[in-house]
Amino acid sequence: MATTTEHGSTTSLTHKLELRSTYGPVYREVLKSPPRDCNSSEIPIINLRNMSGTLQDRQAIAKVVRDTAENTGFFYIRNHGISKETVTAALKQAQTFFSQPAEQKALVSQEYSDFHNGWARRRTTHVSPSESIDHKESFTFRYDPKYDPQQEAGDVVPEDVKKWLQCEEFVWENTGHLPNFKQDVLAYWQMCLTLSRNMIKIFALALDLPEDYFKEVVTHPGSDGVLNYYPKNTAPSGEAIDVGIGAHTDLQCFTLLWQDNVGGLQVLTKDGQWIKVPPIPDTFVVNIGDFLMRLSNDRFKSTVHRVYNYAEEDRYSMPFFFGFNFNEKCSVLPSCTNENNPPRYEPISCGEWVRIRIQKAQI
Numbered sequence: 001m002a003t004t005t006e007h008g009s010t011t012s013l014t015h016k017l018e019l020r021s022t023y024g025p026v027y028r029e030v031l032k033s034p035p036r037d038c039n040s041s042e043i044p045i046i047n048l049r050n051m052s053g054t055l056q057d058r059q060a061i062a063k064v065v066r067d068t069a070e071n072t073g074f075f076y077i078r079n080h081g082i083s084k085e086t087v088t089a090a091l092k093q094a095q096t097f098f099s100q101p102a103e104q105k106a107l108v109s110q111e112y113s114d115f116h117n118g119w120a121r122r123r124t125t126h127v128s129p130s131e132s133i134d135h136k137e138s139f140t141f142r143y144d145p146k147y148d149p150q151q152e153a154g155d156v157v158p159e160d161v162k163k164w165l166q167c168e169e170f171v172w173e174n175t176g177h178l179p180n181f182k183q184d185v186l187a188y189w190q191m192c193l194t195l196s197r198n199m200i201k202i203f204a205l206a207l208d209l210p211e212d213y214f215k216e217v218v219t220h221p222g223s224d225g226v227l228n229y230y231p232k233n234t235a236p237s238g239e240a241i242d243v244g245i246g247a248h249t250d251l252q253c254f255t256l257l258w259q260d261n262v263g264g265l266q267v268l269t270k271d272g273q274w275i276k277v278p279p280i281p282d283t284f285v286v287n288i289g290d291f292l293m294r295l296s297n298d299r300f301k302s303t304v305h306r307v308y309n310y311a312e313e314d315r316y317s318m319p320f321f322f323g324f325n326f327n328e329k330c331s332v333l334p335s336c337t338n339e340n341n342p343p344r345y346e347p348i349s350c351g352e353w354v355r356i357r358i359q360k361a362q363i
Contacts, residue, residue, distance in 0.1 A: 018130040022356050035266050035274035042072050049079040062205035073288040073301035074267050080284055082191045090188035093181050094316050098229040107174040115166035117141055128246025135309055136244045139227040142166040149190050161220045164326035164351045189225040192256050192320035208335040222252050222323030222350055230315035244309030249302045250289040251357045252323030257285040262315040268304040291323055291353055294345050297336040326351025
């Protein structure tokens with residue numbers, strides 16, 4: 001897209017954004033105009049109050065979810081069941097962890113991990129080649145069946161599941177000096193896991209499937225807990241440091257995001273316009289991930305987003321990434337294909353999908 005000035009010269013209204021994908025670079029034309037506020041039709045607030053009610057109640061929620069999943073792929077949820085006390089306790093632990101000296105955080109450095117668990121220093125990932133190296137710190141941990149509220153004492157983890165598990169106990173052992181860190185962070189993770197197992201039923205209904213369709217592939221799901229810290233940034237907005245995390249799509253089925261009141265999350269519309277997704281008290285942001293888009297044969301949209309880190313105070317967020325059992329090889333869903341719309345993708349396991357993508361983001 002270009003425009004002609006009064007002197008006859010041509011000025012481009014867009015720039016090319018390079019994105020990493022499993023299959024190599026992908027490019028989008030992005031408007032150079034400043035990000036604008038989102039509106040309620042683009043990113044609606046969905047009330048989950050009746051999610052534990054009747055099937056008809058859940059079908060009504062699923063209809064609203066379907067409408068936004070087929071468009072922006074982003075929405076807020078309210079009355080989600082995760083208590084303020086649980087969120088506040090986890091946030092305080094995140095603030096405590098990241099305020100430590102570097103040598104203390106380094107006790108759980110991702111350098112000791114085979115699966116990117118633990119602490120990642122600033123500027124160790126580069127999600128978007130068109131933007132700066134990511135200016136954030138993070139603490140990451142993976143699904144561990146012994147902390148799963150759905151697992152009971154004596155439950156045996158199947159061998160084909162066990163070989164895909166990526167949990168590592170050092171992240172808890174080496175943060176033992178922080179009072180209640182493990183307890184508070186896992187309590188938040190457990191509530192996110194429970195909510196996600198209920199949300200996947202809503203997504204099944206939204207995809208014209210029985211609500212228990214995914215039950216057997218979320219017994220030991222990909223469910224990554226992450227604490228993010230974006231240091232305050234008072235540099236001019238043109239500085240590369242402004243990108244807390246560059247433009248990307250999420251990998252698994254969907255993401256639950258709690259964000260503090262600082263803001264910075266932006267979503268790229270299909271028209272190439274960045275829109276702001278401001279914090280709304282007592283809500284989570286939900287967005288579709290690549291794997292669910294793939295299973296839906298591109299019916300649901302995994303939308304590009306980023307954190308534009310330009311604020312005079314520190315920002316914290318606590319995303320939870322939910323997917324299927326990593327050992328399960330999944331195909332395009334039968335409700336998303338027909339004679340005129342055959343499957344666009346070959347079967348692949350969620351674990352293999354994630355492994356390939358994560359490799360591409362490291363530097």
